[in-house]
Every structure is written in C-alpha cells, then in structure tokens.
C-alpha cells in the first residue's frame with residue numbers, strides 16, 4: 001500500500017472499522033466527483049467535531065451557550081413504513097441552537113423549503129478524506145429560514161450552518177445527523193453507505209481543542225484541514241518531514257494522491273514549485289526559521305487550499321504580535337527568517353494560517369440572523385469560521 005508511511009492517511013484509515021476501511025480503499029480514485037463540476041478544489045477534511053452542543057463530547061454544553069445534547073436515537077432502528085433510521089437524533093429538548101459543520105467540506109445541498117422525503121430543511125456537506133475517500137454529512141429537520149450556507153460554499157469544521165428545528169418528519173425539535181461513506185467519487189449522498197455518525201465523529205475528534213492555549217485554535221484548524229497528524233504535539237520542535245506534509249496538504253494543487261515517503265513528498269513539492277530544490281535536505285532533522293520563511297514565500301506564490309482559520313483578523317494579529325513581534329508574519333518574512341530558536345509546531349500552524357487571504361478581507365457588518373429562536377448569548381469562542389480557499393472567498397456567514 002503506497003500510503004503506508006503517510007501518517008495522516010494511516011490515522012484516518014486506522015480509525016475506521018475493517019469493512020469500511022476496505023470500502024475506503026476501493027473508493028480511491030483520481031478524479032473529483034462529477035457533481036463538483038468545475039468548482040475549484042476544496043481542501044482536505046481531517047479531524048471532525050460534533051455539530052451541536054459540545055464539539056468534543058456528547059452530553060456536554062456547547063461553546064455558544066447551547067445546552068448539552070443527548071442521543072435520542074441512533075442508526076438502525078426501524079422507521080414507520082419499514083425503513084431504517086439512518087442517522088443520530090441529537091436533542092436538548094428544544095430548538096433554536098446553532099448547528100455547526102462537523103468537518104471541513106463543500107456544501108452540496110442546502111434545501112430551504114419543503115418536506116424532502118421527511119428531511120425537511122436540510123444541508124449536505126461533502127468531505128474529502130486524506131485516504132482519497134469521500135464522506136457526506138447530513139443535517140436535517142433544520143429550523144425554517146435558519147440556513148446560513150448555500151450550495152457550492154466551502155465550509156470549515158465548526159462553522160454555523162443553521163439552527164435546530166423540526167421541519168420535515170420530526171415529532172420534536174432535534175438534529176437528525178448522518179454520516180455516509182461514498183463507494184466512489186460519483187456516488188450521490190442518498191445512495192452512500194450509512195455509517196454510525198457518533199462513532200465516526202468520536203474516532204475523528206481533534207487532539208487539540210481550540211480552547212486550551214493560544215496556539216491550539218490553530219492546531220485544531222490544522223488537524224481539521226488534515227495538515228497535521230494528531231500524533232504531533234504543540235511543544236515539539238517542527239520536524240522537516242512534518243512541515244513538508246503540512247505544505248503538501250495546504251498547497252493549492254489538483255492532487256488526489258501523495259507519495260508514501262517524505263522524500264517523495266519533497267520531490268513532489270519541488271516539482272510544484274512549493275519547495276526549493278537547493279535548500280531542502282532529508283528529514284528527520286528540524287527546520288530553521290530561515291527555511292520556514294523561505295518555504296512560506298514559495299507557498300504564497302502557489303496559493304493555499306485550506307478552510308478559513310479560526311480567529312478574527314484582530315485576534316489573529318494580536319496573537320502574531322505576541323508570538324512573532326509582528327501582526328502579520330508572512331508580510332514580514334525577512335524578519336521571520338531571523339527569529340531566534342527553532343519553530344514549534346503551533347507557531348508553524350499560525351504562520352501557515354497567516355498566509356490565508358482572509359486576514360485581508362475588509363470586515364463587513366454581519367447581518368442579524370433571520371431566525372426567530374431563543375436568543376443566544378454572544379459567541380465567546382472563535383467566531384463563525386467562514387470559508388475560504390485562497391482567493392475563492394464566499395460571503396461571511398450571518
């Protein structure tokens with residue numbers, strides 16, 4: 001198996017049951033699904049989170065002040081009419097709370113009207129796994145007029161999608177949440193194999209939770225973007241092989257396949273103009289600030305294919321000011337190159353995120369939500385993550 005040495009792929013595959021793993025193997029094809037059409041490449045999906053309540057644990061309160069959610073029903077139970085229940089029903093006893101994207105992906109359906117086979121108002125997101133597989137997440141019974149995303153939009157894990165409701169076939173207010181694994185890149189979500197969504201998310205949770213320290217929102221973002229394998233730690237110095245993996249996942253390239261070894265990744269990156277042939281030697285030695293700055297300069301030219309980073313521009317600039325003595329390190333690469341010591345993993349994630357064009361977007365005043373629902377307290381955690389992949393910025397969620 002070619003990707004045996006590819007840690008991220010190993011982690012993603014290793015987390016799946018054997019049958020699913022075999023299916024994911026067979027799902028590896030070189031092309032994007034036809035339904036994506038000429039849509040620009042959307043980034044990889046690494047770590048996942050729960051869409052309601054706590055992102056990290058069922059039964060815990062959520063970051064926006066939403067109460068704890070419980071599993072009312074999971075997959076497999078018989079439905080009226082003979083079908084089987086194909087998702088998990090997550091409920092806190094009332095509607096109106098935010099539903100967040102479970103992973104980075106592309107919105108393939110955002111249905112604002114109608115019964116829709118019982119789903120009511122619902123959203124479907126396609127996610128590209130690092131092993132080449134395609135997974136869909138489905139969010140159903142959403143509150144009327146609460147949808148904040150549109151078909152074709154790129155979304156980040158944790159980004160608000162809509163609010164919990166009871167549209168369609170629902171006897172109470174809850175989120176019907178599905179995860180489906182496509183057998184091939186062209187398989188429509190309705191036909192894709194139903195997985196246990198709770199198990200799937202639990203097995204793909206990020207190691208870094210955004211709330212722990214200054215760098216962790218960026219580490220979590222890097223994990224959700226599949227830039228970073230969960231095995232890496234924030235306080236580790238940055239190994240060159242890890243950095244190359246991060247560059248390979250972040251670079252905007254039409255690519256569905258990765259070399260199995262880090263030297264292959266190096267050669268690929270040199271071929272794509274991301275790495276400098278003369279200045280990159282073999283791993284596992286550590287990286288210097290000068291090398292990191294040099295690689296970022298080249299990556300800047302190639303462009304990034306990552307979801308919107310986790311902080312507001314102001315919070316990002318403040319963090320960079322304290323970590324790098326400059327609010328925008330990638331606008332001061334000469335200064336970055338002279339930084340003392342060696343880069344830590346967390347600092348590399350912040351620097352990579354700084355390349356994102358989202359920091360340059362002038363902030364528009366967000367519109368108030370069009371929904372009636374219980375008033376939610378102001379969001380204290382990182383704001384709504386938007387969607388962005390180098391230049392293809394959609395409107396901010398509102």
Ligand SMILES: [Zn+2]
Pocket residue numbers: 073085086087088089175176177
């Ligand atoms: Zn259900």
